[in-house]
Amino acid sequence: MRRLLVIGAKGMLGRDLVDTLRFSFRPNQDWEILEWDIDEIDIQEENITVTKIENMKPQIVINLAAYTDVDGCELNEEKAFAVNAEGMRHVALGALKCNAKVVYISTDYVFDGEKKEPYKEEDSPHPLSVYGRSKLRGEQYVQELVEDSLIIRSQWLYGRHGKNFVNTILREAREKKVVSIVDDQTGSPTYTVDLATAIADLIHRRARGIFHVANSDSCTWFAFGQTILKLSGLLEVRVLPISTKELGRPAARPLYSVLSTQKLRREINMTLRPWSQALREYIKSLFSVY
Numbered sequence: 001m002r003r004l005l006v007i008g009a010k011g012m013l014g015r016d017l018v019d020t021l022r023f024s025f026r027p028n029q030d031w032e033i034l035e036w037d038i039d040e041i042d043i044q045e046e047n048i049t050v051t052k053i054e055n056m057k058p059q060i061v062i063n064l065a066a067y068t069d070v071d072g073c074e075l076n077e078e079k080a081f082a083v084n085a086e087g088m089r090h091v092a093l094g095a096l097k098c099n100a101k102v103v104y105i106s107t108d109y110v111f112d113g114e115k116k117e118p119y120k121e122e123d124s125p126h127p128l129s130v131y132g133r134s135k136l137r138g139e140q141y142v143q144e145l146v147e148d149s150l151i152i153r154s155q156w157l158y159g160r161h162g163k164n165f166v167n168t169i170l171r172e173a174r175e176k177k178v179v180s181i182v183d184d185q186t187g188s189p190t191y192t193v194d195l196a197t198a199i200a201d202l203i204h205r206r207a208r209g210i211f212h213v214a215n216s217d218s219c220t221w222f223a224f225g226q227t228i229l230k231l232s233g234l235l236e237v238r239v240l241p242i243s244t245k246e247l248g249r250p251a252a253r254p255l256y257s258v259l260s261t262q263k264l265r266r267e268i269n270m271t272l273r274p275w276s277q278a279l280r281e282y283i284k285s286l287f288s289v290y
C-alpha cells in the first residue's frame, strides 16, 4: 500500500483536501490517505515529527499545518516561526528519511503588494508581516532540503470547515444593519474545494517547484463582501468601505496581492473558475443546509 500523508488534515483546507484525495487517490489503486492534525502530531517537536513520519513511510507528505492567525502571529513571533517555519523543516526532515515528495501550501502574504500587477512565481518575495516571513522561511526550508517538492501559494481562502471571511460577513449581517469592510486590499478569493482539486491534480501530474493557484479574477474585500450579501439575498444590509489604516489590525497586509496563475495555465493547462462563480456555489451549499 502506498501512503499519502496529510498534516493539518482537520483544518479548513485540510478537510476538503482529504475528501478530494479520497476520490482521486483511491484505495483500490493501492493508496492509503493518512490524516494527521495536532492530536496526532505537533510539528513543533522535531524528534517526534521526524520519527513518526519515518515510521509511516509515506510516498507523499502534504503539509497544511500552520499557525494561520495573521494578527496572532504578529503578537507571537516565536510560535509563528516554531510552527510555520521550523515545523515545516521537521516535516521535510521526516520526509527525507523515506524519500517522500513534499507539498507545502504557502501564501500571497510572502509579497509586499507594491507591484500593482499579478505576482508571478519568480517575483521576489518581501513579506510585510510575521506570518508572511514565517511562511516564506517554511518555503525556503522545503527548497533547501527536499529535491522533489511542490510549493503552492494561494490566497483569501474560504470553505465549509473553518473560520473565514464569508461566514464572518454573513454573521455580522445577521447581527447589524451596517457592515464595514476594507476597500483598499485587492486579491482573489479562493474556494477551498477548487484549491483542493488543483492540489490533487498537480500531484497527479508530478508537478515540482512553485505554483500560484487561486480562483480567477480579483476584487477588494469590500466588493467580495457586497457580492456575498447579494448572493445571500441580504440586500437590506448597508456596506461601508473603510481603509486598512482605519481597521488598524496588528499585522500589515499587502494592498495588492493578486497571484498570476499563468504558469498553472501554461504548464498544467489548468484555470480555476472565476471567484464569483465559486462563491455562488459555496453560498448555495450553505443555504441548502440551513
Ligand SMILES: NC(=O)c1ccc[n+]([C@@H]2O[C@H](COP(=O)([O-])OP(=O)(O)OC[C@H]3O[C@@H](n4cnc5c(N)ncnc54)[C@H](OP(=O)(O)O)[C@@H]3O)[C@@H](O)[C@H]2O)c1
Pocket: 007, 008, 009, 010, 011, 012, 013, 014, 037, 038, 041, 042, 043, 044, 063, 064, 065, 066, 067, 068, 083, 087, 105, 106, 107, 108, 135, 153, 154, 155, 156, 157, 158, 162
Ligand atoms: N486561510 C487562508 O486564507 C490561506 C491562504 C493562503 C495559504 N494558506 C495556508 O494553507 C494552509 C491551510 O490553511 P487553513 O486556512 O486551512 O488553516 P487552518 O484551518 O488553521 O488549519 C491548519 C490546521 O493545522 C493545525 N495545526 C496548527 N498547529 C499545528 C502543529 N503545531 N502541529 C500540527 N498541526 C497543527 C491546526 O490545528 P488548530 O486549529 O488546533 O490550531 C489546524 O487544524 C496553511 O498552511 C496556511 O498557511 C491559508
